[in-house]
Amino acid sequence: MKQVFKWSVLSLFSLQMFTSTAQEVVPNNQSDFNPIMYRQGTPFRSALGQPGDQYWQNQADYNIEANLDPVNNTITGHITLTYHNKSPYDLDYIWMYVEQNRFTETSRGTLTTPIMGNRYSGDVDGGCDISNLQAKSNKRSKASSKHIISDTRMQIIFNDPIQAKTGVATVSMDFTYKIPTSGMDRMGRLETENGTIYSLAQWYPRVAVFDDVKGWNTEPYLGAGEFYVDYGNYDYKITVPYDYIVVGSGELVNDKEVLTSTQINRFDKAAKSDDSVYIITPDEVNDVAKTRPTQKGTLTWHFKMENSRDVAFAASKAFVWDAARINLSSGKKSLAQSVYPKEVSGTDAWGRSTEYTKASVEHYSNQWFEYPYPNAVNVASNVGGMEYPGVSFCNSKSKGRGLWGVTDHEFGHNWFPMIVGSNERLYPWMDEGFNTFINYYSAKAFNNGEYPNDLIKGRNNLSYYNSKNREGIDTYPDIVNTRNLGNTAYRKPGVGLIMLREYILGAERFDYAFKEYIKNWVYKHPQPSDFFNAMENGAGENLNWFWRGWFYGTGNIDxxxxxxxxxxxxxxxxxxxxxxxxxxxxxxxxxxxxxxxxxxxxxxxxxxxxxxxxxxxxxxxxxxxxxxxxxxxxxxxxxxxxxxxxxxxx
Missing domain, CATH: 2.60.40 (Immunoglobulin-like)
Structure with missing residues (x-):
């Protein structure tokens, strides 16, 4: 009886184990591999990660005339916006940005800046005055002056709607503002031994983006969030005192009016030279007789730029100026230029700026997509580092490795987000992170690694990945802790793309997909889902687990x-x-x-x-x-x- 009982207990135990096991749900990691976000194709955005067959995008063309007054440190100008409504919707109004309104005591940006300040602190005694506004939705409609200014946004209301698909509206206005000294590390004034250097950006009212994803993108200009603007053609004129030099986005179209014959000849020489050629030498700075075509009054510098999302410029009488040709494989011409004060003109500092600019632009052109602009101008500025189409503002105190790094980074931004126009105000990783990624390879290529990039050396940055205060890459820039922004926007997405290229996909598959993404979104507005779809389709790989884990989470690899x-x-x-x-x-x-x-x-x-x-x-x-x-x-x-x-x- 004892043995039978023992057998019965064991049999019962085995049966219970079998029954329990049969009823258990075996855990798995399927959720890590499931699709992330809504990524189905639409008529506007293909599931291939390309613009759809009905993709549309509005166009904004600008004609601007502005005067810089260095006595009062003001900009006064007149702007005419020609707005092309290519969307399938009639528009009763448009939104524009008036970003100089950030520099007031009551702006949202000022009121959301910590008391102790941060990188995005700015002057608070400015603001933009708008007058004589006239808006017409078509040639026959009656002009409207109706507008509402709310912080850094301005709504312009038409008497008649702008027609869908083919409507063309015009908006004109006068504007004036005081140029801030401290312009949130994006623009401002730098005092040098021979005069002030003005770095001018966000200097005119510009239209916001109306797209198929959000409609009007009207996020206020607070600080860390940068820009999201439409593409168009620019014709702009800057009037300055006769002894000032102006450099800007695009092509100078009246060089014979503002340059001396000697300077024009030097430009011709620079266009054929791989070495820097002085346009204005250090010894010529402030020598008006040698550097200016007139010794009285003002001069107007006239620039044009096509298919750009913005323009910026710099002006000063303190500029040393040099240039060298940029070699493009298509045979198109482009010129690297640098302007800087003579006190930083040595070869250990800004004397190599044009060399750095040229090398950076040539590398990205050969590796990813050819540079489309006629000039690439580096400006020594009070700005730590900021990019605009064809123009970068970099810290005048930078030298050696530091100057290479900031120059390479800011000109890399011509690819992201100037050529591929992502929404910087919401998704900084699509411009800062992508740019950090391409900078890694540019540094390796420059002079056989003269200035090594240590982005992934020795598994850097593990302290951040282990920090309890870390945040996800997807955190909006104006929300993220400013101490984390360097990781969420720059380093972590940059490292992620290096992993994707070097470890997960391999260079051949990655490069094909990445180049296809760039090619398909040139001068257009991709969303994160478009990038994810483009990479997965182009590389032939389901990467949901990677996007979710690295880009949309705070987990770690072990x-x-x-x-x-x-x-x-x-x-x-x-x-x-x-x-x-x-x-x-x-x-x-x-x-x-x-x-x-x-x-x-x-x-x-x-x-x-x-x-x-x-x-x-x-x-x-x-x-x-x-x-x-x-x-x-x-x-x-x-x-x-x-x-x-x-x-x-x-």
């Missing part, structure tokens, strides 16, 4: 080798995903004869769970095994990447 053991004449390598983000596993196996072999294990091993047994077929004795031998991944725990552990310790 791949591990639990142990390695012999198995039927081969070896079993037990791998674990101890982090939050699945990743393919690249293994370097070293045998006892010191011959190495690399094994690539796909990310799908983590779909069912967080542990995987990998069968290594070999007739050799394994000496060591290492995950990610090139240290591309920012794995937060390197100690479990190597077996046996003493290999790591040694």
């Amino acid at each position: 791949l591990a080798i639990s142990y390695v053991q012999p198995y039927k004449g081969n070896y079993v390598i037990v791998l674990e995903n101890r982090g939050d983000i699945p990743m393919p596993v690249k293994l370097k196996v070293t045998y006892d004869d010191d011959i190495t072999e690399e094994k690539n294990i796909p990310v799908e091993i983590w779909q069912r769970g967080d542990s995987w047994n990998y069968l290594l077929k070999t007739n050799k004795k394994v000496k060591s095994v290492e995950i990610d031998p090139n240290k591309i991944l920012p794995d937060i725990n390197s100690s479990n990447d190597v077996w046996p552990s003493e290999v790591y310790e040694n």
Whole structure:
């Protein structure tokens, strides 16, 4: 009876275990691989990550005449906007940005700046005055002066709607404002030994974007969030005292009126030279007889630029000026230029600025997409570093590696977001992060790595990835803690794209998809979903797990080798995903004869769970095994990447 009872208990226990196991739901990681965000195609945006066959985009053309008064530090101007409504909707009104209104005591930007200030603190004694506004939705409609200014936005209301698809409206107005000294590290005034350098940006009222995703994009100009503006053609004139030099976005079209014959000849020489040629030498600064075609009154500098989303300019009588040709494979001409005060003109500082500008633009043109603008002008400024189409403002105190880094970064922005026009005010990772990524390769290429880029060296930045205060890449720039912005907008997305290129897809697949993304969105407005779709379609890879884990989360990577053991004449390598983000596993196996072999294990091993047994077929004795031998991944725990552990310790 005892033995029967024992058997019955064991049988019951086994049956209970079987029943319990049969009813259990086996946990898996499917949620990590599920689609992220709504990414179905529409007539406007294809599921391929391309503009759809009914994609539309409005156009804004500008004619601007402005006067710079260095005595009172003011800009006074007149603007005529020609607005082309290519959307399928009639528009009763449009929204424009008046971003000089940021520089007042009561602006939203001022009131949301911490008491102690930050990089985006600015003057508060400014603001833009608008007068004589006239708006017509077509040639026959009656002009309207109705407008409402709300902080940095201005709504203009027409008497008749702008017709869908073909409507053309005109808006004209006068504007004036005091030029801030401290313009939120984006514009302003720099005092030098020979005069003030004016860096002018966000200097005219400009139309906001009306798109198929949000309608009117009217986020206020607060600080960290940059810009989202439409493309169009620009014709602008800047009037300054006769002894001032003006450089700006686009092409100077009246050079014979504002330059001397000597300067024109020097430009001709620079257009044929790979070395910098002085247009104004350090010794000629403030020598009006040698540098200006007249010695009285004012001069008007006339610029034009096509298919641009903005224009900026700089003016001063303190400029040293040099230039060199930019070599473009198509045969089109472009010119690198630099303007800077003579006190920073040495070859350890701004004397190399044009060399840096030329190298940067040539690299990105050869690697990704050809530079479309006639000039690339670097301006020594009180601005730490800020980009506009064809013009960059960089800190006048930068030199050597620092000047290379800021120059390369700001001119890289001509690709993101000047050529590919993403929404910087909401998605800074689509311009700052993409640019940080391409900067990594540009630095490697320049002078065989004269100034190494250490973005991924030694698995940098692990302290941030482990910080309890970290935030996701998708955090809006005006919301993110300013101490985290460098990571959420720049470094983390930059590292993510390096991982995608070097570790996940490989250079060939990545480059094809990335170039297709650029080509398809030139002078257009992609959204994050468009980028995700473009990369997945172009590379042929489902990357939901990567976008969710790295771009839309705060989790970390921690791949591990639990142990390695012999198995039927081969070896079993037990791998674990101890982090939050699945990743393919690249293994370097070293045998006892010191011959190495690399094994690539796909990310799908983590779909069912967080542990995987990998069968290594070999007739050799394994000496060591290492995950990610090139240290591309920012794995937060390197100690479990190597077996046996003493290999790591040694």
